[in-house]
Amino acid sequence: MGMPLRRKVLVTGASGQDGYYLIDLLQKQGCIVHAQSRRQTHPNSHLSGTYWHVGDPTDGDFLDSLIAGVMPDEIYNLAAISRPVLSWGLPRETAEVNAFLPQQICELLLKHKPGCRFFQASSSEIFGDSADRVQNEQTPCVPKSPYGAAKLYAHRIIGAYRTQYGLHASTGILFNHESPQRPLSFVSQKIAYAAAAISLGLSHTPETDERGRPILRDGKIALGDLSVRRDFGFAGDYVEAMRLIVQHHAADDYVIGTGEDHSIEEFCNEAFNLVGRKWTDHVNVDPGLLRKVDSHYTRANAAKIRSVLNWQPKVGFRELVSIMVKAQIDSIQSNVPLSGEPDNGRRSVEC
Known part of the structure; x- marks a missing residue:
């Protein structure tokens, strides 16, 4: 028997907080990690074993050649205009990055590697000011910013491609998650x-x-x-949830939060x-x-991911x-x- 093949993983939007913790986790699990960033590779030396690809993910030719070249077994899309308040000044770019990029990734997976597993980072901002005291996967979505609206489009389109084409495409509805890697703008x-x-x-x-x-x-x-x-959690815990979602045999959507x-x-x-x-x-x-x-109150009901995937924040x-x-x-x-x-x-x- 030969050695099992190491899984090739592509992380888009990898230069931010979540990319830092996710790449670290993937490397510890023995994955071959490819990471995309728009401007530069991550300065942290402990992530130096990663293959970095610098380019604009909304550039169709760049994204096509990236996926065709890497032929990943898994993709984690973390690319985003990452703050709702910024989306008012960048509404078109927010739509291109937060809404249409995830759809384009689905199209390229159908073209190059339909067996690839795909995780899309969604957001509690899709709920807006929910009438529900806690928010779960069935909570009505009434986003209040271009950021939330774009994230909701991506969230829905992932589910549509999953149903239409059988892609193993999942979303994690991420509530606020913080760490020392957060930019000072938060x-x-x-x-x-x-x-x-x-x-x-x-x-x-x-x-x-x-x-x-x-x-x-x-x-x-x-x-x-x-x-x-806000429901504040630790980013290191949340990337572990992402990993469990991708590794599960059935693709699905999950709320990720602490419940506080x-x-x-x-x-x-x-x-x-x-x-x-x-x-x-x-x-x-x-x-x-x-x-x-602004959404004045968010609190996750993460019962589904706790029961199905046995995840809980540490x-x-x-x-x-x-x-x-x-x-x-x-x-x-x-x-x-x-x-x-x-x-x-x-x-x-x-x-």
């Missing part, structure tokens, strides 16, 4: 960074927010609506408590950061915040930005 990382900076005696920081202003100015961070509640929700105020309280400070001394609510259109909310704050303290002390912060975190295009 509120979770912004809070962790501010708490870390305060603990080190800083009152002004060189890192800036999405408006180009210092994240910490005069010892204070500017935030929007602190009452918004916490407000932005709670996130602030936890982060500043960790460094022995009161969050109320260091947080200002800035009306300019309040969003007219990292709780308090541990997650602690991991992020401590990583930022180390980053500031070493004067080396965390690797998950491309373009100073302001654009957050993971493709």
Whole structure:
């Protein structure tokens, strides 16, 4: 008997947070990993065994030659305009990347390798402001941004191709998932960074927010609506869920979340408590950061993935915040930005 063949896996949009953890997991499982990014390969040396392909995934010729050249056994599509607020300024690009790219991947799998297993990263933003207290796979979808609408198109089209052509194509409806690899444009990382900076005696920081202003100015961070509640999980746990979905014999759609929700105020309280400070001394609510259109409450009902695939998150909310704050303290002390912060975190295009 010969050695079993190692599975070839292609990860698109691999330069972001999820790509960091997913590639690490795939390599540990012995996969041959090919990764696509638009601008550059991932700077982390422990991902150096990956074959990187630099190019625009919405370029039809590039994508066709990529899939035809790699002939992967599995594809994980993580490419996205990754923040809902950005999608208002980039509506066409959001549609091309978040909606039509997943459909084009399905078309190319039919052309080159219909037996390839495909995972599409969907989002809890497809639900919008749900009337349901918790959201599961049957919750009605009423997205409130170009980002959510584009993600919903991709979510539905994957199911349509699965039914029409028998593709092993699945989606994971990902609720908020954070880590030290998050760009600073995300509120979770912004809070962790501010708490870390305060603990080190800083009152002004060189890192800036999405408006180009210092994240910490005069010892204070500017935030929007602190009452918004999110189901916060750890990205490392969520890529394990992706892997289980792809490895399962039947393709399907799954909600991925912790089943708990916490407000932005709670996130602030936890982060500043960790460094022995009161969050109320260091947080200002800035009306300019309040969003007219936002999902105010998300909480996952992940009963399906827990029962079918036996997945459950390992990292709780308090541990997650602690991991992020401590990583930022180390980053500031070493004067080396965390690797998950491309373009100073302001654009957050993971493709």
